[in-house]
Amino acid sequence: MTTNDLLFGAIPYAAVVLAVVVTVVRWRRAAFTVSSLSSQLLESRLLYWGSVPFHWGLSLILVGHLVGLLIPQGLEAWNGAPVRLYVAEATGLALALWAGFGLVVLVYRRLSNARIRAVTTPMDLVVLAIIGVQILSGVWIAVAHRWGSAWGPGVLGAYVRSLFALQPEPGYVAPLPFMVKVHVLAFFVFLAVFPFSRLVHIVTLPLQYLARPWQKVVADRYPPHPSYVTPRRGR
């Protein structure tokens, strides 16, 4: 097994298994620890300039990546006209720079504000570092290995599909430039760290809010209402 096989053939599965299993276990056994861990109460002004670009920038870029991997034909059709390719690439780059700006503000806020330092854990900095590597390598690729939205779906799409088919072909990644490898690997590290860090708040995005009634009344008078949670003993 070559290093390439290990990094792009084995680690992806280890990361996904960790992300899924630990998230489920944490959610069930230690639901109290699952939170967005907001620090807005302690500092609000810098958070605005950091959090909004960071979250929106990364979310929209993630959507772009998913479009490229899930419906590559659609992206290729869009990129058929050079102008549209330029628009897609420029949008992606702009979003990355926007998110990167947010990240810089967030790191500065974490380190400069005494109140925020009081609630900063080492894992918070690890998370910011991993995402920082993601953004930097992504921007590098966008500049140095241009038109990723044109070559990406073909080259990386095949690799990702091989992972999903449980017949990993790490060979697809082997000949790619160093920064592309970094970008791909950093994502797997992101997945592996996900359940052990505040990143877990991503899966708590409360989409059910769009559908639920405004009020919530719980009847736990006996006979117990179905929504009554039985206290579990032994933990």
Place this chain on the structure above:
Amino acid sequence: MRVRAQMSMLFHLDKCIGCHTCSVACKNLWTDRKGAEYMWWNNVETRPGTGYPTGWEDQTHYKGGWRRDRNGRLRLTLHSRGGGLAKAFYNPVLPELDDYYDPFTFAYGDLFSSPLSDQQPTARPVSQITGQPMEPASGPNWDDDLSGSDVYAANDPSLDGVDDAVRAQMEEIERVVFNYLPRICNHCLNPSCVAACPSGAIYKRSEDGVVLVNEDACRGWRMCVSGCPYKKVYYNWTTGKSEKCILCFPRLETGQAPACAHSCVGRIRYMGVLLYDADAIEAAASRPDDELLDAQLDTILDPTDPRVEQAARLAGIDDGWLDAARRSPIYRFVKDWGLALPLHPEYRTMAMMFYVPPLSPLMSAVEANLTRLEVPDGAGPFEILDDLDLARLPVDYLANLFSVGDRAPIEHALRTMLAVRTYKREQVPGGAGGNGAGGNGAEPGADGVGPATLAMLESVGLTPERAEEIYRLTTTPTMDDRFVLPPYHRELAIEEVNDPLSAKGSTGFGAITGPRRGS
């Protein structure tokens, strides 16, 4: 009619002395923890003032509560559902820590560990968040008794619409006036914190109306903090979860009054059951401003009505609760006597904690270096009943707090209290009422009360019997009169799902783990 029960508290503001014993009892019991230092689930504010957190009543800024849209429908002021999710990454109307205060303690250890020196060692104030030395610049009751500066009082939103001349009067030193406003979570019928929570972690208990945060389901989006117009949900900065007053439900379930009420030195707090119609809530909360108060009070049901009783039984409310509802001191004050009102009904959350508005001294004037009560010559003490503007606390101001600006309910409550007071004073030989023993030009009756006084009672809709009842429950109630607590039978509810014998020899039911912060 869908009957539910509500544990409700009443604050007799005329008796509050602003001692903060309630706040300390609550703090010691519930919020003496890391991350909760700045929280005062129970706080006492000096009014007029901006309160805690500062300016909480300014809903154009904080967007708490509900509003009625042009079509007469109820809308959450904070956000639509989609808008709420869009603001997940930054909450634009969240109070900051400094809007509450930077919690501080003192470095007491330095008193013992300082090296030998010519100076006395001092315990410097340190922030409970950073642990660093700090200069305390504000606190939850920094403007206690109007201390500090007049800035707090001048910025009180409830003074909006109060006549400038009246405002000037309030600020004159000879006439300066304040009262105390103790506040806990209002455990509303139409809680906007519940509606604002994207995770659905906050809920209202059907059995007693207590509004609780499920700490395991809370994801820390903080929309409840913004959504609550009373700012009575707090964000624990270390666990990343929201917390709020739980109405001491573990005490209620074991037949004890909440700690704040139990410890109240002035005995201003009452606790009892109200039955309400859950089907009527939305319609009542959607009424135009001038009908809101009546609509809210109309959702409270008469526990002696046989139809209510029947519907309550159908809803699973047992005899013990029905009996407690019939003996409820809250029902007496709110519904029978019209003496108590909810705080800021215009927020449309239908708050279920009630306040008896405070009486205040007559306005005084300074003449020849003497301060005297400004009652016109020849005016009897009944005069104040018809001219409440002689009282130092403006009726308009109280109306902005308790009745959406409507003077009538405030005037009714104040007149009733004044009438009872005058009536009882008359019974004392040579009583301080000034009308003692026929002072109004007529022979006194058997109990020393003249016909003029009885006529005065009647003019505010009181019989002597009712006046006595009000007097008794106001001035000399026993603990059992003040706290009429229903039997919860929680032990039976637990047995349904958990075998008590299986816990023999252990420390109790449920999961007992520390509030460990996630990473």
